[in-house]
Amino acid sequence: MTIRVLLADDEIMIRAGLRMVLEAEDDIEVVGEAADGERAVSATRALRPDVVLMDIRMPGTDGLVATRRIVAADPQVRIVVLTTFNEEAYVQEALRAGASGFLLKVAPPERLVEAIRAAYRGEALLDPLVTRAVIAAFAGIPPAAGPPPGLDRLTPREDEVLHMLARGLSNAEVAAELVVSEATAKTHVARVLMKLGLRDRVHAVIYAYEHGLVGPR
Template identity: 45%
Template structure:
């Protein structure tokens, strides 16, 4: 299997060097490029074709949320895992709504960062457990957008139930227990939700659920 190709984006060289040490010796992870600011990201992605971008949020010229927003306009854009010292839920909210697939703290253990990279590269979302409640609180405070029902009209009743529980932060196992269905069935419903709503991952589904007033 080919290694996961990584692009590191951080305005501190020491942070990039520290990440490189974390990934060193991992045969399934390979750093293919580095950027020192957000305004370099689009060109670097076009040049290096990474499978995943590790993106700092606060940078001098262009912040990570805006860089992520620009990146998602590219065809076949790689997923973005936001990596930062800041656990401000507003910052996380901006990054996720811009299209980031996950968020992990810079001071997380190296193994946790590696876990997050592998999860996001595999198409799953990642939200650091220490800030998940605060982020969900931000989304719950948002005013639902008009047209939410129309946007989800293609979903079955069961898929809407699954999406509502995802929006509330439930895991697949918790959803299965709540709805009295198999975990494999939950995964199938989530796949259908992604396809019908044109969502890339779980983080995008959570954003959709809160933005459209569908979350439990």
């Protein structure tokens, strides 16, 4: 399968560099570019990419608003935010908007490629430089009042898997802890996300923290 990618950044040299890195990969195709958020929304609708690489600060409609609009229109599109800024507010807002990954522009090319492939698989990748910001952003939020929506639909095993996802475990690590095959672990993960109406693993982490199912270690 070829991963179709849209580049959204207001700097033409940045887009040229990203295109060069990505088109060197056999399984990735850059299908279009956008210089602002409004064009990113339009291009996504027209080109139907699998993954959008989205800058945050762009003229007019910024990347956060564009992310929210793209995800609302087509939840299957994955957004990887690529920015020079690592403030907690940007990380938190980008993830809440529906982003499936967050990388700084200083990340090495192989990290960028890894993030796109992870997003395409329905997983998530956060730059190590912003991991602390993510923990601070979500672990410090008081749990929402009332029972977590959808939690009662999970089986005991699926509830266990949700807690493993909140700890950041991969499918292989989930399989090892449950002593099952990786394919079985993947099925459990998919069912958890489906029953809770979550886009991917990173939003399972947000769900768990926001509802007090796990706390900071």
